[in-house]
Amino acid sequence: MATKVNRATAAAETPATRLSPELLLGLYRMMVKCRMCDEKARILFRQGKYAGNFYSNVGQEAGEVGAAYSLREEDWVAPSHRDWTSCIVKGAPLTACFAQLFGKVDSPDRGKSTPAHMGYPSLHIITPASTIAAQLMIGTGVAWGMKRKGQDNVVVSYCGDGATSIGWFHEALNFAGVHRLPMLYVVQNNLWAESVPLRLQTALTDLSDRAKGHGITGVSVDGNDILAVYEAATRAITRARAGEGPTVLECKTYRWYGHSEIDPAKYRMKEEVEAWKKKDPIPRFEKYLADHKLLDDQIKKEVRDEITREIDEAVEFAEKSPYPAPEEAFDHIWA
């Protein structure tokens, strides 16, 4: 009898019953915010509003948001160059995010770092280099330190499929495995490492299998399904906080645009791009929320209007923010 009841409960349980409406709408709002900020960043680059380059995350928002949405203030994020929006998820103000792109003094790095290579020290977001997979090692070191201090905090570190080929990815996973560190490695497998297709990157089908070689947990999810990512990440983070060790979470997804804004990505088939755009994580989640009567056109409009206002204010702020004085080039070399 008891078994029957449990079965009935399990059958009825869905993300919509497990997760509160506030959380579901929060995830939705954050995905839309990341999308709109990223698209705005691309437009601003094309308008010549800032130099350098931009590394769009559009199409990958479910992984970006789902992995870090439940983090606490004292948890750390170690992003790559494609994770500018992870700063938004962790709580960085948009004014700082756009000032970062513009290389202005109101950027957390005061114009030292390349656009989109963004950290935010007070929110424990590690300013990334461009060298691939280095952030995974530093993040792993943070996790080692926090574990030694007895904190129950975690580190979420992002990388792409290409990063899983380089030695430092493996050195990081191996060390995290030995010491059962509170790490979540989020592999945004978007099928292309700049212009190199996955088939030339690895013989693996699931990049989470990389974890097996290091004796740690590996999980692959549909990276365009925000709820799948969120629930897998939350399980991994809960395990990590409890001292049960690191996880590799592969989010199977797609990068809509080129590696950067100067890459037209002509190496990809148009049909492939169009097919993936049809799997856009945002309309997919909108349908889910609407089916559960949590979202309608009115709310959608309100969400977008509010974010538009916030972005407009942030961009205006960033444009007015001064450039650093040339002499600042000498600052912060030595402690």
Place this chain on the structure above:
Amino acid sequence: MARTLTYIDAINEALHQEMERDDRVCILGEDLGLGGGVFKATAGLYQKFGEERVLDSPLAEGIIIGAAIGASLVGFRPVPEIQFADFIGDAVDPILQQAAKLRYRSSGGFTCPITIRVCWGGGTGGGLYHSQENTTWFAHEPGIRVLAPSTAYDAKGMLIAAIRDENPVLFFEHKKLYRTAKGDVPEEPYTVSLDNAEVRRPGRDMTIVTYGYMASIAMEAAEEMSKRGVEAEVVDLRTLNPIDKKTIVDSVRKTNRCLIVHEDTKTLGMGAEIAAILNEEAFDDLDAPIYRVTGPDIPPVPFSPPLEKFFMVDKEKVIAGMEKLAAY
């Protein structure tokens, strides 16, 4: 109370004392815990402080440095070890692109107080991959201190200063000095400046600029030449980045001649930079060209004893250089 200690015992004592003083100090690297280090630089630390603070790492130099950088961001003072300078290749990105630039790229938001101990240098029969000097790979980079002490006293005082410094530091320990360099070393902890070269020997006729094991060779050569009436001032750089330009320039302004002595290969070695500094800042004070006595431009260091002897700068080679400079 000072007693005579070897260079390696001075390093070992510095590590013991800093770990006792500050529980944020921890060490990690290959073979340094249970094994106490291949040269015993870390002997006794594992037994005293345990695996939490004295960690035998996987055989992977990248994560040795990467983990140290990360731990430093949450308050630790890690002292990672690269067992031989020849094996530092895997850690070059973590050292140069991460540790040296993290403070800069975050405009002071993050600082990285780690002290990387590296065993370097030839003259011990180590062959091509246990003898190299690669100090200049790193001395070229703003944001990371590069130290190369030559005496037991400096080894202890500079290591303690490095661990207490907020900057990332590369601390190059010459393996030939480990047991040949001995000197008075105070028992109590002390620090030595990380910003100053040291005049090891005053002299009026020429300046020898050198560092590391070569400082001891230069001192021997200077003593011998003193008997022949040539008084050389020996400047031990001690810190290769940043360089103490003032001590070098002041010395050459006095002696008007300069010989640069280093173990490293000649092309683009420290000597090139020292000569350029003197060209810019003391050109009118020079009575002779600046000469260099260095390792030859061959892969360092070929194994067979005659080949190694050919590579290594010794007292006779320095004396030959001094004679040439004195005769100009």
